[in-house]
Amino acid sequence: MESESIAMDQADCATEWPVVPIERSKKGSLVEQIVAAISAMVGRRELRVGTRMPSVRQFAKCNGISTFTVVESYDRLVTLGLLMSRRGSGYFVARQDLPATLLPMAMHTMPTAIDALTPDLYSGVSEALAAGVGWLPPEWYGDDTVLDAVRHAMRIPSNRLRGYGHSLGFPTLRHHMAATLSDELFAVDAEQILLTHGASHAFDLILRTLTRPGDTVFVEDPGYSNLHSLIRHHGCIAVGIPRGENGIDVELLAREAALTQPKLMFVNTVLQNPLGTSLSAAQAHRLLALAEQFDFWLVEDDIYRELAQRGEASLAAMDGLRRVIRVGSFSKTLSPVLRVGSICASSSLLPELLRVKMLTGLTTSEINERAVYHAISARPYKRMVDKLVAQLDAGRERTTDSLRSVGMEPLARPRGGMFVSAGWDAPARPDWNGKTIADAALKAGILLSPCDFFMLRQPESVWFRFNVAYSNHPQLLDFLRLIRSA
Numbered sequence: 001m002e003s004e005s006i007a008m009d010q011a012d013c014a015t016e017w018p019v020v021p022i023e024r025s026k027k028g029s030l031v032e033q034i035v036a037a038i039s040a041m042v043g044r045r046e047l048r049v050g051t052r053m054p055s056v057r058q059f060a061k062c063n064g065i066s067t068f069t070v071v072e073s074y075d076r077l078v079t080l081g082l083l084m085s086r087r088g089s090g091y092f093v094a095r096q097d098l099p100a101t102l103l104p105m106a107m108h109t110m111p112t113a114i115d116a117l118t119p120d121l122y123s124g125v126s127e128a129l130a131a132g133v134g135w136l137p138p139e140w141y142g143d144d145t146v147l148d149a150v151r152h153a154m155r156i157p158s159n160r161l162r163g164y165g166h167s168l169g170f171p172t173l174r175h176h177m178a179a180t181l182s183d184e185l186f187a188v189d190a191e192q193i194l195l196t197h198g199a200s201h202a203f204d205l206i207l208r209t210l211t212r213p214g215d216t217v218f219v220e221d222p223g224y225s226n227l228h229s230l231i232r233h234h235g236c237i238a239v240g241i242p243r244g245e246n247g248i249d250v251e252l253l254a255r256e257a258a259l260t261q262p263k264l265m266f267v268n269t270v271l272q273n274p275l276g277t278s279l280s281a282a283q284a285h286r287l288l289a290l291a292e293q294f295d296f297w298l299v300e301d302d303i304y305r306e307l308a309q310r311g312e313a314s315l316a317a318m319d320g321l322r323r324v325i326r327v328g329s330f331s332k333t334l335s336p337v338l339r340v341g342s343i344c345a346s347s348s349l350l351p352e353l354l355r356v357k358m359l360t361g362l363t364t365s366e367i368n369e370r371a372v373y374h375a376i377s378a379r380p381y382k383r384m385v386d387k388l389v390a391q392l393d394a395g396r397e398r399t400t401d402s403l404r405s406v407g408m409e410p411l412a413r414p415r416g417g418m419f420v421s422a423g424w425d426a427p428a429r430p431d432w433n434g435k436t437i438a439d440a441a442l443k444a445g446i447l448l449s450p451c452d453f454f455m456l457r458q459p460e461s462v463w464f465r466f467n468v469a470y471s472n473h474p475q476l477l478d479f480l481r482l483i484r485s486a
Contacts (some may be wrong), residue, residue: 034069128445131448135331137470153367164362169364172370173370184310192344194357198331205353209349209353219238219265220268221455244275244277254294271414275412276416276420278308284318321344325349328341330372399471403466422464424461434452434459
């Protein structure tokens, strides 16, 4: 009887206000579904600027939900800048400058296949073939290099076990990094380096420090999937700027910057994840000029530089940390288990980043930072990295050839690094797309990273990011042949 009553209420309201399609059995909260539906209506111009929204009580009655759910949904839409509240008058549509294809990730429900994949893609404990993961086999990092460094770090002086450690991070590692960066890229002082729990922690601190809910943040599309979710978590609006074989679409970037006034942009300058391409010096200069023109920060995700050729463009080097914040990490050349990342920033910005770091988690692990220092300062480290780069070069060649044997072509020609992104030149369909194929692969004991994982836009074709260390395996190639023939 209750469901019949709800249906009657919805029928009565439909003529005045479109009923929001809510699936109570669907993964994700009712609030998220309401926010997604209304945001899409605003983006499609079905709700114009100034349109008065139904009252909280009316919306709740029309959709058969509680008033508490409506209040939370409206509040979140106000935070996103899509609605505004007028005392005594209700809620109104506040903006309409976001095309539907550029709506924040919060307005899309993460597919079931990707939900199922996420833990295995990061945990490293799955028995499945790791064709789509972001790490390399332990033996590729060198014989016992990391283990020796960890053993050395565990011999920490007893007096260092009393406190939390230096707020900026282990001083010896920061001084070593400052010397290395000053020799190879740009002049930087150890006091301009803040150590973090990996690159994702660095991104989180930057978002906490420089943005507020409703701010616009530019990301590359396709780009780093975890970053998209992090931006959404902070209530910011992620706008995807297309990146392909020839770099970033700077003309679209300029138009979107004029329209949305972004607070910052995240850029993978060298060996971009997932394409493996690097920006040219000309594009890097153009990007810096646009950041200056429209007054936004550039966050340079530089975690793959040690795997790249020398001389690749560096935004931090060109800018001198005036408008650029550089994020680094050691997870790609040592091990993801050593959660040590870094932020290089101007002397005026770093104190605020440090304040936020201490507020949200105090200091980082000195033992991990000591282990990294012992590893990168040891004589074999440079030789190990050179060997790693040679292995990756050979792996990319093998992977590209193997993928072409099953009819897949690379989206771009990688300039180095761990990944080849490739797919079929055929449109995605409801029954044949990245999500459905990744789900089937998981059941077959293969971890794939589908295109949906990296894009804000709806993918037009089917492609995957392949890790070159794991992707020349008969099990994977047999599966891909089967999918192609099916």
